[in-house]
Amino acid sequence: MTLTIGIDVGGANTKIAALNVHRGRAVSLSTGIRYLPLWKKLSDLPSTLKILSLEVVQKWRKPDMIALTMTGELSDIFRSKDEGVDTICHTVLEVFRDIDIRVLDCSGRLLSVDDALEDPYRVAASNWYASGWFASQFFDLCILVDVGSTTTSIVPVAMGEVKAEGFTDLEKLQLYELVYTGVLRTNLAAIASRVSLKDRWINVSSEYFAQTGDVYLLLGFISIEDYTCDTPDGRGLSKEEAASRIARTVCADIKTLDMEDIISIARYFYRKQLEAIASSLKRKAKRMKECYGVEDIPCIATGLGEDFLAAEAAVKAGLKPVVRLSSLTRRDVAIMTPAVGLAFLAASYLEGRRIYWDPEL
Amino acid sequence: MTLTIGIDVGGANTKIAALNVHRGRAVSLSTGIRYLPLWKKLSDLPSTLKILSLEVVQKWRKPDMIALTMTGELSDIFRSKDEGVDTICHTVLEVFRDIDIRVLDCSGRLLSVDDALEDPYRVAASNWYASGWFASQFFDLCILVDVGSTTTSIVPVAMGEVKAEGFTDLEKLQLYELVYTGVLRTNLAAIASRVSLKDRWINVSSEYFAQTGDVYLLLGFISIEDYTCDTPDGRGLSKEEAASRIARTVCADIKTLDMEDIISIARYFYRKQLEAIASSLKRKAKRMKECYGVEDIPCIATGLGEDFLAAEAAVKAGLKPVVRLSSLTRRDVAIMTPAVGLAFLAASYLEGRRIYWDPEL
Incomplete structure (x- = not known):
């Protein structure tokens, strides 16, 4: 039995997945997630990692490998990304002593922590690779779109391999592989500078008054349990408060x-966010069609916004077929795709053969 | 000798102006400002008001009138604006006992606190009126544009009177009289969803990573002393940190x-913010030209962004002539136009005749 753990330390959420593989077959998978805004509570990272790992490996035994990926190094608690990578790697090292720890780089390699620390910009923001690699289990050629709480990753897969063109976040923002928009934490002021209401335009305040979580809570697309972050005003999660x-x-x-007008404003922000994701997807799909000479590009939609953002945007962008990762796997896999993908990647590395998703998981 | 005090309680800054009038002539004016983010430190409002009032009336004597205006009621520390108006009025009442306190409404009337509390939405966000009224001392017909730390007010003046078309913030956002953008506190993500760099477009993160204060500090338009608010990452005010x-x-x-690229990104955000202000100004000017049958509309530029935002945008919008309020008066008057205007308005009310700015002040 091989036990691998994938850890994805985001700026706002820490996610973990533990995979047991027996004779080349995935036999069990547990996942866990905690809201941990690094810019406020970096010092809670060790305890969060401990709690999450005890949750996913209920009867603790030493994992054969812990694989780490992150986007949290971009948090402004760190002066620069290398400082972030350094801090996060050392925290994981300290929490999990005497375990083989590897760090995913943006080419899909599992580096030793020493190698990662020597070239921190190679491992910064590499979690999309694990998602793309996981998607390639299902389609040889596709685009994965993962709409998370904060950001949206768009990962091209071709010939069964991740074929991203951007490697750093900056390149990805340029090349339509990263859209910095998500289901919960996106300031509405960053989505639209004006909204339409009863055939009139109203400019939008630039404060951090409301976020996408409020829109989707009000529109009924997410539940109170999905709203796993702070509210902008520190108040509650009733529809009235949203x-x-x-x-x-x-x-x-x-x-x-009127409530009706507020709902109409919420719908406007929803439409604009959908358009932003669809627009990047469309450009990426165009590029892939040209590169690989195909008519249609299948899409795997995933993330907390799998349904009403990722899949809807994919349809809008003309991708087909559009498949939800949660329908191929499980809902928690969709919410934590990079951590799950990474656990599978680590198991494949250890087993020397590709470990596939098993419908019985 | 009549002593009037104008207080402008904003969401992020509290401003105060004390005016002495002798025989119908303004003889001295003192002003003070404190950064006080209400959503974090509402409980500091009484002490801030006390300190500021002792600063502007050095040898304390009882003012003949304290006039209050506010925009702080919009802060999300309050559930709704009436709660905000109520809290702010009662705080002022408690700090300044036994003084005639009046609250400015959006038609320019100085209401008793009781009347204000009966109709809180009439006095919410009325500070623009005081600025427009002050501008009418200099031009019978003009547009005042006040670019503050957080918001920009555009106030039409005609026939020597304030001729605003919107009264609530919502109406003003619709009618190009309020642009929710400013010199210091505007999240750059709310200004542009992408930036151009070396002929490429890069999507912008939606986090609160940087604000306009960082742009203008880096470009040298404001000094460290002008940057009177928190930085998004809690770090310092060196150009490198910005x-x-x-x-x-x-x-x-x-x-x-490269630093060169970062400066180029900063310049892009500057251009976009300028365009947003100019666009609203242009629409307002068009409307005034139609209403009053004039060719040219003069502009009074004021606020912390008087020079590089207000005046520049006015020129871009085709207003002429463009005059800086600080060149007509003083720099501190430009930074605290509503509080100063309100002190003059209160003095005019008490004296029963209009009290004008005096070049010797």
């Missing part, structure tokens, strides 16, 4: 704006 | 992006 945050984006409040 | 925040908006850092 609506009052959204009203504030046009400098109004819940007493002077 | 540059590192700006680099993060495209998910880069100061080690992987």
Whole structure:
């Protein structure tokens, strides 16, 4: 039995997946996630990692490998990304002593921690690779679109391999492989500078009054349990509280704006966010069609926004067929695709053969 | 001798102006400002008001009137604006006992606190009125554009009177009289969703990584002393620190992006913010030209961004002549126009005749 653990340390959420493989077959998979905003609570990272690892490996035994990937190095708690990579790697090293720890780089290699620390920019923001690699289990040629709480990754897969063109976040932002928009934490002011309401345009406040989680809570696309981050005003998760945050984006409040109007504003932000994701997907798909001479590009949609953002945007961008990763696997796999992909990648590395998703998992 | 005090409680800054009038002539004016983010430190409002009032009336004597205006009621520390108006009015009442306190409404009337509390939405966000009224001292017909730390007010003046078309913030956002953008606190992600760099487009992160204060500090338009608010990452005000925040908006850092490129990104955000202000100004000017049948509309530029944003945008929008309020008055008057205007308005009310700016002040 081989036990591998994939850890994905994001700026706002830490995710973990533990995979047991027996005779080349995946036999069990557990996942866990915790909201941990690094810019506020970096010092909680060790305890979060401990709690999550005890959750996913209920009866603790030493894993054969822990593989690490991250995007948290971009958090402004760190002066620069190399400082972030250094801190996160050393935290994992300290929490998991005497275990073989590897760090994913943006070419899909599992580096030793020493090698990672020597070239920190190679391992910064590499979690998309694990997702793309996981997607290649299902389609030889496809685009994976993972709409998470904060960001959206778009990963091209061809000939059964990850064929990303950008490696750093900056390159990915240029090349339509990263859209910095997500289901929960995106400031509505970053989505649209004006909204339409009753055939009039209203400019939007630039404060951090409301975020996408408020829109999707109000529209009923996510549940209170999905809203795994702080609210901008520190208040609660009732629809009324979400609506009052959204009203504030046009400098109004819940007493002077009808609920119907607030819902209409929320729908406008939804449409704009959908368009932003669809637009990048379309450009990436065009590029892949040219490169590989194909008519249609299949899409695997995943992430917390799998359904109402990733899949909807893929349809809008003309990809087909559009398949939800949760329907191929499980809902938790969709929410933590990089951590799960990484656990499979690590197991494949140890076993010397590709370990596939098993429908019985 | 009549002593009037104008207080402008914003969401992020509290401003105060004390005016002495003798025989119908303004003889001295003192101003003060403190950064006080209400959403974090509402409980500091009483002490801030006390300190500021002792600063502007050095040898304390009882003012004949304290006039209050606010925009802080929009802060998300309050559930709704009426709660905000209520809290701010009661705080002022408690700090300044036994003084005639009036609250400015959006038609320019100085209401008693009781009347204000009965109709809180009339006094919410009325500070622009005081600025427009002050501008009408200099031009019978003009547009005042006040680019502050957080927002930009555009106030039409005609026939020597404030002729705003919007009264609530929502109406003003619709009618180009409020642009929620400013010199210091505007999240760069709310200004542009992508930036151009070396003939390529890069999507922008939606986090609160950097703000306009960082752009203008780096470009040399404001000094460290002007940067009177927190930085997004809690770090300092060196150009290098500002540059590192700006680099993060495209998910880069100061080690992987040249200073030249970061400056070029900063310039892009500057251009976009300028365009947003100019666009609203242009629409407002068009409307005024139609209403009043004039060819040219003069502009009074004011605020912390008087020079490089307000005046520049006015020129871009085709207004002429463009005059800086600080050149007509003083620099501190430009930075705190609503508080100063309100002190003059209160004095005019008490004296029963209009009290004008005096060049000797």
